Amino acid sequence: MIPRTHYQVERFTLPNGLRVVLSPDRSAPVIGVAVVYDVGIRSEPEGRTGFAHLFEHLMFQGSANLEKLAHFRHVQGAGGTFNGSTHLDYTDYFETVPSNALERMLFLEADRMRGPRLTEENLLNQIDVVKEEIRVNVLNRPYGGFPWLKLPPVMFDTFPNAHDGYGSFTDLEAATVADAAEFFDRYYACGNATLAVSGDFETDAARRLIEKHFGDVPARPAPDRPDFGEADLSGERRESYVDGLAPLPAIAAAWRIPNPITEFTAYLPYVVLAEVLTDGDASRLVERLVQKDRSVTSVGGYVGFMGEPFEVRDPTALLLQAHLPPQGSVDKVLATFDEELDRLANDGLTPGELARTQARMATHLLRETDAVLGRALRMAVLELQRSNPALLNDLPHLIAEVTEDQIREAASRLRPQRRASVEVVPGGGQQ
Numbered sequence: 001m002i003p004r005t006h007y008q009v010e011r012f013t014l015p016n017g018l019r020v021v022l023s024p025d026r027s028a029p030v031i032g033v034a035v036v037y038d039v040g041i042r043s044e045p046e047g048r049t050g051f052a053h054l055f056e057h058l059m060f061q062g063s064a065n066l067e068k069l070a071h072f073r074h075v076q077g078a079g080g081t082f083n084g085s086t087h088l089d090y091t092d093y094f095e096t097v098p099s100n101a102l103e104r105m106l107f108l109e110a111d112r113m114r115g116p117r118l119t120e121e122n123l124l125n126q127i128d129v130v131k132e133e134i135r136v137n138v139l140n141r142p143y144g145g146f147p148w149l150k151l152p153p154v155m156f157d158t159f160p161n162a163h164d165g166y167g168s169f170t171d172l173e174a175a176t177v178a179d180a181a182e183f184f185d186r187y188y189a190c191g192n193a194t195l196a197v198s199g200d201f202e203t204d205a206a207r208r209l210i211e212k213h214f215g216d217v218p219a220r221p222a223p224d225r226p227d228f229g230e231a232d233l234s235g236e237r238r239e240s241y242v243d244g245l246a247p248l249p250a251i252a253a254a255w256r257i258p259n260p261i262t263e264f265t266a267y268l269p270y271v272v273l274a275e276v277l278t279d280g281d282a283s284r285l286v287e288r289l290v291q292k293d294r295s296v297t298s299v300g301g302y303v304g305f306m307g308e309p310f311e312v313r314d315p316t317a318l319l320l321q322a323h324l325p326p327q328g329s330v331d332k333v334l335a336t337f338d339e340e341l342d343r344l345a346n347d348g349l350t351p352g353e354l355a356r357t358q359a360r361m362a363t364h365l366l367r368e369t370d371a372v373l374g375r376a377l378r379m380a381v382l383e384l385q386r387s388n389p390a391l392l393n394d395l396p397h398l399i400a401e402v403t404e405d406q407i408r409e410a411a412s413r414l415r416p417q418r419r420a421s422v423e424v425v426p427g428g429g430q431q
Helices: 051-058 070-077 099-114 120-139 169-174 177-187 203-214 264-278 284-292 330-347 353-368 372-386 391-400 404-413
Strands: 010-013 019-024 030-037 081-086 091-098 193-199 237-243 250-256 298-303 317-323 419-426
Touching: 019 203, 019 372, 030 099, 030 372, 051 081, 051 091, 051 120, 051 169, 051 177, 070 081, 070 099, 091 099, 091 372, 099 193, 099 203, 120 169, 120 177, 193 203, 193 372, 250 330, 264 284, 264 298, 264 317, 264 330, 264 353, 264 391, 264 404, 284 298, 284 317, 284 330, 330 404, 330 419, 353 391, 372 391
Parallel strands: 019 193, 237 419
Antiparallel strands: 010 019, 030 091, 030 193, 081 091, 250 317, 250 419, 298 317
């Protein structure tokens, strides 16, 4: 029996368009605050690759009433932690602090919602920071950007879905303060954001504080969101590239799956299928490829290029990836993917296989939202994308309701002719 959470959820919208979600929990004197803007990697204009991530950095460089680094000092001085992150479809900013620091956090977030300090000095400094991050995480790391940067341009044709979300040095260096100001005015509007607070607070008091600090942020409507949809593949696509730092070959394959927002019931079986195939030593592909055939050293599967099945919009995909031993056969691994998908579609699941997987998935979901910050972040995104933050309480049970027939049908749809794959060819450790 999957345990059910009953986190309280209260929603309201300020006159300036800011959506707010409150979830009080008096069990510990701590709060999580999350502000999520409906702008991500897919929102970047051509010629500005990496701009969404660059702007996330700029939002920490001072704001309307605070000098550079003041945000850091105020959060850490209250005994808290903070960060931000850029995703395909949104950018988030968040803090975890003792509950007596709630008002301070609301002031900080409202102040930078009014406007960050967009100066030439700040811009050039953060361009250098992002460039160094690209060097560390992509250019000078084995398997850097694999597969989340390498597979989308194989699967997709349009710029929003296919481009490098980390950005090119050329595009980053071409960014101007005027570009940053235009990006802020367009995407960092009250009407394009959601604020979520979870933890130890009294609802009416929190609402008054939110109205006090965010109520006079100038109203700006959300921009029209483009349609990022693309047609499904009509034939297999396969590419490879040499990674000079990679010691071993690797392969990642992906298939388009239903729209996670408008076709949620059809989408959920693919989320479960990815776990049936790869979650744990008893899963199908781990047992077959790692333990039996020894044709790979590791294998994993997930939904969404960043592994965020409940925080992504369409188009998205189910991904399988594996690292191979020296002289391992990528063709053999792809063929095994196909064989196991066919076996699942035709023969179904073994006794207890689905229930075991669903229990593990429910445990992960419950753990992710047990902490107040995890709860605030998920509710903020669910509000932003679905106008339904209370879905957080239902997700474990919706996962548990996926049937064997739905899993078999999903597996039958993952055909080679609908597959995009990218192979890492090891470069022998040579630069």
